[in-house]
Amino acid sequence: xxxxxxxxxxxxxxxxxxxxxxxxxxxxxxxxxxxxxxxxxxxxxxxxxxxxxxxxxxxxxxxxxxxxxxxxxxxxxxxxxxxxxxxxxxxxxxxxxxxxxxxxxxxxxxxxxxxxxxxxxxxxxxxxxxxxxxxxxxxxxxxxxxxxxxxxxxxxxxxxxxxxxxxxxxxxxxxxxxxxxxxxxxxxxxxxxxxxxxxxxxxxxxxxxxxxxxxxxxxxxxxxxxxxxxxxxxxxxxxxxxxxxxxxxxxxxxxxxxxxxxxxxxxxxxxxxxxxxxxxxxxxxxxxxxxxxxxxxxxxxxxxxxxxxxxxxxxxxxxxxxxxxxxxxxxxxxxxxxxxxxxxxxxxxxxxxxxxxxx
Numbered sequence: 273x274x275x276x277x278x279x280x281x282x283x284x285x286x287x288x289x290x291x292x293x294x295x296x297x298x299x300x301x302x303x304x305x306x307x308x309x310x311x312x313x314x315x316x317x318x319x320x321x322x323x324x325x326x327x328x329x330x331x332x333x334x335x336x337x338x339x340x341x342x343x344x345x346x347x348x349x350x351x352x353x354x355x356x357x358x359x360x361x362x363x364x365x366x367x368x369x370x371x372x373x374x375x376x377x378x379x380x381x382x383x384x385x386x387x388x389x390x391x392x393x394x395x396x397x398x399x400x401x402x403x404x405x406x407x408x409x410x411x412x413x414x415x416x417x418x419x420x421x422x423x424x425x426x427x428x429x430x431x432x433x434x435x436x437x438x439x440x441x442x443x444x445x446x447x448x449x450x451x452x453x454x455x456x457x458x459x460x461x462x463x464x465x466x467x468x469x470x471x472x473x474x475x476x477x478x479x480x481x482x483x484x485x486x487x488x489x490x491x492x493x494x495x496x497x498x499x500x501x502x503x504x505x506x507x508x509x510x511x512x513x514x515x516x517x518x519x520x521x522x523x524x525x526x527x528x529x530x531x532x533x534x535x536x537x538x539x540x541x542x543x544x545x546x547x548x549x550x551x552x553x554x555x556x557x558x559x560x561x562x563x564x565x566x567x568x569x570x571x572x573x574x575x576x577x578x579x580x581x582x583x584x585x586x587x588x589x590x591x592x593x594x595x596x597x598x599x600x601x602x603x604x605x606x607x608x609x610x611x612x613x614x615x616x617x618x619x620x621x622x623x624x625x626x627x628x629x630x631x
Contacts, residue, residue, distance in 0.1 A: 295629060298345045298363045299326030303589055304627040305598060306335030306349065307620035315620070316349055318363060321591065323604040323615035329366035331359075336382035337431070340629040341412075342390045348372070350382045350395075358384065358395060360416060370416045374408055377401065383431040386412070386630075388438040396429045396443070397421070400452040405429035405445055407470070422474040426466045431494045433502075435469070440477060442502050443468045446490040448509070460509050465491040467504055469524055480520075480528045489516050495548040495557060500524065501572070503550065503557045508543030518545040519559050521574055531574035540564045540579075547588040547625055549595055558595055558607070562586040562624075567597060567607065578610050589626035598622035 295301065301318030308314055314334050318326035336352040345363040358380055360370040372393075374380055377400050384395040393416065395408040405424030411417045424432075426445025433442050447465035449458045457463070464487050467480040482489055488510040495503035504520045515538035517530040532538060542563040550557050556577060558569045562584045569577040582605070587598030594608035602618040 293345060293364070294343060295340075295345050295363075301326035301363075302629055303596065304338045304340055304347055304629065305587060305625070306331065306338065306623040307618075308334065308623070310619040316347065316361065316363075317620070319596075319604070319626075321596075323596070327363055329361060329363065335623055337384075337625040338627050339384045339386060339393075340627065341386055342388065342630045344390065348384055348393065348395075350384060351380050352382055356380060372408075372410060372416055372418075375418070378406065378408075380408075381428075381430055385432055385434045385441070388434060394422075394432060394434070394441060396424075396432050398428060398450075403427040403449045405443070407432065407441065407443065422470055422472070423476075425468045425470065425476045425479060426464075428490075430492045433494045433496045435496070436498055436500050440469055440471045442494060442496065443470060444491040444494050444504060446492055446507075447487075448490055457509060460488060463487060463490070463509060465489060465506070467491055467502070467520075467522060467528070478524045480522055482528075486516055486530075489518075491520070493545070493548050495550050497550050497554045499554075501554075503548050505545035505548035505559045507545060510543070512543075513539075514543060515539045515541075516543065518543070518561075519548070519557070519568070519570060519574070521557070521572075529574045531570050531576070533568050533576045533579070537566070537568065537576070537579050540566055541568065546586040549588045549590050549628075551594050552590055552592040558588060560585045560588050560597065562600060567595075569607075569610075580607060580610075580612055582612075586624050587622050587626035589628045596626055598626055 303319040314331040316329045335349050338349045349359045358372040381396040393410040397406045397408050407422040409420045411419045424443045428446035428448035430446050431444045445466045447463040469477040489506040493505040502522045517532045519531040522528040541561040544563045545559040547560045560567050565583045567580040584600035600621045604615045606613045
């Protein structure tokens with residue numbers, strides 16, 4: 273741990289660690305987003321539907337994604353993979369409630385999810401050597417005590433989401449064997465991503481494996497509709513100039529549907545989908561590409577609906593009128609069908625994800 277980070281954590285731990293009250297106590301935010309401020313420091317920001325700020329709290333380093341407790345004004349900020357910590361923060365005042373560290377030899381992979389009642393936290397993890405996927409399980413009621421782990425039935429897991437049944441998880445296994453000390457991929461020629469459905473006992477309920485010609489497509493991020501329809505966003509690990517599908521749709525017990533954009537639009541995405549979300553009424557789904565400066569919209573059946581151009585767009589979340597999107601230049605915008613409307617431009621460089629707070 274660096275001196276600056278140690279000092280930061282010590283200052284937060286010196287504050288009161290009383291449990292946070294509800295989200296109304298911090299201005300009823302709808303979203304969480306990590307950002308880099310103009311001076312190079314990092315923050316976690318609570319945003320309302322109109323992109324106004326509910327709160328802004330310091331982070332010790334760059335954030336990747338966060339997850340929000342379903343009732344308490346409490347969020348977990350995750351280290352960018354490969355990381356070794358996740359910070360549980362009281363969003364009223366930035367108090368650090370807990371610093372979660374996985375067992376020795378494991379890494380945190382940037383995402384997590386709470387159980388529907390907030391009693392458990394699930395974190396995406398892998399073994400440092402071999403990248404075997406695990407879900408860390410933490411008992412929130414007992415001070416986030418580590419109580420076990422579940423297999424993801426794949427390697428290199430990234431995002432995970434709680435299924436609407438409240439008793440199982442869907443997990444994006446990216447399929448990447450990475451170096452124990454950095455993000456270098458060691459198995460491009462043999463990688464195999466998968467989408468796993470796992471119950472709280474670790475039993476594999478269903479799994480999607482991509483066709484052999486798409487084995488270099490890494491499943492990374494997830495969107496979930498209340499009826500159980502899962503959208504998954506992919507990142508191509510093969511050669512440049514390819515135009516693989518970057519969006520898939522799946523429902524347990526059925527075959528996956530891979531969704532293509534027209535060739536010219538697909539090429540512009542540069543093989544990279546950064547975030548994914550369903551629109552407010554669930555009738556369509558979108559993915560973003562900061563590399564391509566594009567947002568692609570698809571129907572709920574996978575038909576391409578159109579593209580929106582936006583430099584460095586990545587963050588994407590459900591909005592009651594469509595989507596809220598963010599970019600690395602400080603912009604936040606509302607996307608409604610083919611129409612876009614700027615909501616705000618700040619000095620911040622928004623990071624990869626916008627996370628919608630449950631409820």
